Amino acid sequence: MISNLAAKYNAPVPRYTSYPTAPHFKAFDDDSLYAYWLSDLDPSKSISIYLHVPFCKKMCWYCGCHTKVTKQYDPVGDYAKTLRAEIRNVAAALPARFKISHVHWGGGTPSILSAEDFKSVMAVIAENFDYTADAERAIEIDPRVVDATKVRALAEAGINRASLGVQDFNPDIQKAINRVQSFEMTAGVVNLLRQNGIEKLNFDLMYGLPLQTTEDVARTIELSHQLNPDRIALFGYAHVPWMKTHMKMIKDDELPGTEERILQATCAADHLTELGYQQIGLDHFASPDDEMSVALDNQQLRRNFQGYTTDAADTMIGIGASSIGKLPQGYVQNSVSTGEYKKRILTNKLAAAKGITVSADDKIRCEVIERLMCDLSVDLDEVTEQFGQPVTVFDQEIELLKDFQKDGLLTLTGRRLTVTLEGRFLVRSICAVFDTYLGSGAGRHSKAV
Numbered sequence: 001m002i003s004n005l006a007a008k009y010n011a012p013v014p015r016y017t018s019y020p021t022a023p024h025f026k027a028f029d030d031d032s033l034y035a036y037w038l039s040d041l042d043p044s045k046s047i048s049i050y051l052h053v054p055f056c057k058k059m060c061w062y063c064g065c066h067t068k069v070t071k072q073y074d075p076v077g078d079y080a081k082t083l084r085a086e087i088r089n090v091a092a093a094l095p096a097r098f099k100i101s102h103v104h105w106g107g108g109t110p111s112i113l114s115a116e117d118f119k120s121v122m123a124v125i126a127e128n129f130d131y132t133a134d135a136e137r138a139i140e141i142d143p144r145v146v147d148a149t150k151v152r153a154l155a156e157a158g159i160n161r162a163s164l165g166v167q168d169f170n171p172d173i174q175k176a177i178n179r180v181q182s183f184e185m186t187a188g189v190v191n192l193l194r195q196n197g198i199e200k201l202n203f204d205l206m207y208g209l210p211l212q213t214t215e216d217v218a219r220t221i222e223l224s225h226q227l228n229p230d231r232i233a234l235f236g237y238a239h240v241p242w243m244k245t246h247m248k249m250i251k252d253d254e255l256p257g258t259e260e261r262i263l264q265a266t267c268a269a270d271h272l273t274e275l276g277y278q279q280i281g282l283d284h285f286a287s288p289d290d291e292m293s294v295a296l297d298n299q300q301l302r303r304n305f306q307g308y309t310t311d312a313a314d315t316m317i318g319i320g321a322s323s324i325g326k327l328p329q330g331y332v333q334n335s336v337s338t339g340e341y342k343k344r345i346l347t348n349k350l351a352a353a354k355g356i357t358v359s360a361d362d363k364i365r366c367e368v369i370e371r372l373m374c375d376l377s378v379d380l381d382e383v384t385e386q387f388g389q390p391v392t393v394f395d396q397e398i399e400l401l402k403d404f405q406k407d408g409l410l411t412l413t414g415r416r417l418t419v420t421l422e423g424r425f426l427v428r429s430i431c432a433v434f435d436t437y438l439g440s441g442a443g444r445h446s447k448a449v
């Protein structure tokens, strides 16, 4: 039944890691608006930093991220230099010295940076900012490109959480996605991290990969469980070969269909729940004592460009090529090309190339979408009251949601919407009802399921 509904609602929709979503950002003439937004931030509130490293040693065919392959270290070393310059430039644009509650290194492969370069960038952050007492300092790790020296450097630089890219442990699937990484290699890196005191560990797994079956997903979960990560993200492979041409290396006829994808995701969720993980939002699982489970229970879970987060800061500053930042005034995105990014940092000082000022209407819709993505439930009366809007603001959306309600994907009690167990797969399509930008031309997304 759910596969029939998936067919009905399977129009392409965003992942709602922001609202408005990135395809609706507009080119900036210069960096003056971003400079003004930074200068106007409130120093009594802590902020977060996201650093993007758009380099990998080898391309994974499934990869949907901004990255490029480099065989040489020189471009990476040069990039680390630009990151240091950008951090100094951003700090100079702020009205005071700020506290940081979260640092997240993403990619690409941030663990591609040498031990020295990694420590030097972290040192520049520490020179210009203070950390809150419980600050999280996280990094995405490709287990194929770290060794003992690098893991020691991460620990010395203060990293206290690591996400390991795993995807699937079946060697045939690994060949089909151009990412061969044995269980022993992943286990070795997990041990190294724990020996060095980096104990909070996440695994990234995927379903919907070429050649993948429900049994493969189950086996990957069992093997992952042997290594006992605190969090598991289980992403549905988003196949967008028109945007990422390397995805054409994945044969369409080797991809599981919608029904099989739903089966893989459902079985995986059941399996992970039986193993004691709490299901979080669309695609995350966490042990019950992990901060993410606690945030979910307290309705404090947030959604950002990295997916689900416990980060409560209203400001995230994006550092590095293609990085997206979120400020109370709006979103900004740095130049995507590393050459253009470097030129901007060396000349303009700030690298923001595009962005969007958020309106009052964007803010209230962002709140509704964020609560739906995180809690799978939202009380529209509470939200309209919080934003000082009449309760009738979303009457048109409620009308449109009646179809989802009839199909058992959603319950409506007064103005409280609750996504049902079956509706969880289609939560992005439910959020899309509140998206006034969708259909305005920009962007082409992956299918809902």
Ligand SMILES: C[S@@+](CC[C@H](N)C(=O)[O-])C[C@H]1O[C@@H](n2cnc3c(N)ncnc32)[C@H](O)[C@@H]1O
Pocket: 062, 063, 064, 065, 106, 107, 108, 109, 110, 140, 141, 142, 143, 164, 165, 166, 167, 204, 205, 206, 235, 236, 237, 238, 239
């Ligand atoms: C930003 S990537 C960086 C990970 C790191 N470079 C590594 O290779 O280990 C983080 C995760 O996003 C997920 N991911 C990447 N491309 C995806 C796609 N097209 N669809 C769904 N998930 C994807 C993968 O699980 C990946 O581990």
